[in-house]
Amino acid sequence: MELLQNILHQAFAIDSIWSVVTRGLIWLGIALVIIVSMDKPDPQQSIKDLKSNLGFFLMFLLVGGGLIYLLFGFTTV
16 A cells, blocks of 8 residues: 555656656647547548547636636635
8 A cells, every 4th residue: 555655656746757757648648539539531520620629628628727726726824
């Protein structure tokens, strides 16, 4: 159990190289999903799907960022 906690701490600690690797893998996964979803033989449909996916991803980032800020963005007095 302590080994798992140590691994998770290294993966999400700001001052660890493994946090950079973890964030890179997350972005690589997102990019792969976007690239695979737009792979269609029809170029018009491919561009339409790309715009749709990128719009949804941008909306997800904005809404998710706002919710995380509302959840954790307070300071104690």
